[in-house]
Amino acid sequence: MVALNYIIGHLLSPFSRGFFAPLYGVISIFFLGHQFSFSQVENNSPSLRFPAYDDRSSSPLFSPETEQSPYLSGDFLKKPLDITDPSLNKEGPSINMEEQEKFLDPGDFYLSKLKGKGAEEGKDPNKFRTNQYMGDYRIDGDKARIIFRDHEYPDGDRVRILHNDQVIQPNVLLVERFVGLTIALVPGFNKIDFVALNQGTSGPNTAEVRVYDENGEMTASNQWNLATGVRATYILIKE
Incomplete structure (x- = not known):
């Protein structure tokens, strides 16, 4: 609009003096009126608006909430899952969060996995072809709780x-977190064997075991x- 005013003033400047002065005034009033009416039309033009629409049910970006699997929604700290519970077999792997590593920084978690993988890859599986005796322990009560995990690199x-x-x-798949089972003890000696079915993808079959x-x-x-x-x-000796 400023550019238009400049052009009009420049074109009419020769008529602003002498004989053409009255004509200059009439022409100026005409252009000013035309400019005012144009600006009114421009300002009164309705803006383009899009109606609000929030139907998430039909959008592929939004999926309806589904019922969560029981083994994901359970309170694992108060009631840890047991790998011997048959009701969990259809829902997925039995993950026991009785004890698990907690990392404040995701970077620490990633570095710990790299460290564990490196530790396994540096071992020679041929050195682990002898059965390992984990010891004998006297235990009170009728039951023993055994938990275990792959403590180096879940592979x-x-x-x-x-x-x-x-x-x-x-x-049983050995995972990063502890899984466990409860064993009913018989009087006297209870021999508990863990037999390696494979060696994963990086080194020997590794695990940490705790007995309660x-x-x-x-x-x-x-x-x-x-080794496999x-x-x-x-x-475990039940007294």
Whole structure:
């Protein structure tokens, strides 16, 4: 609009003097009126508006809430999951959060995984072809709680668990967090075997194991490094 005023003034400047002065005034009034009417039309033009629409049900970006799986919504700290619970088999892996690593910084978590992977890759599986005896322990009560995890690098290690040479868990995946089971003890000796079914993808079959009595007191804490087919054995003596 400023540019238009400049052009009009420049064109009419020769008519602003002498004989053409009255004509200059008439022409100036005409252009000013035209400019005013144009600005009115411009200012009164309705703006383009889009109606609000919030139907999330039909948008692919929004999915309806689904019912959460029980093993994800449970309070694991108050009631840890047990790998022997058959009701959880259809929902997914039984993850026991009885004890787990907590990292304040995601970077620390990532570095710990790299460190664990490096530790496993640096081991020679051929050095772990001998059965490992984890010790014998006297334990009070009728039950023992055993929890275990892959403490170095979760790479797909699997084990079979036996109680007095009877298979009680045929195939258990060792994960980063503790999973566990409760074993009913018989009077006298209770032999608990963990047989390595594989060696994962980076080194020997590795795990950390903890044994608790029925009062929650820790009786034993050990680690194993096993080649495929090799076993780690506990002897729990019920008094």
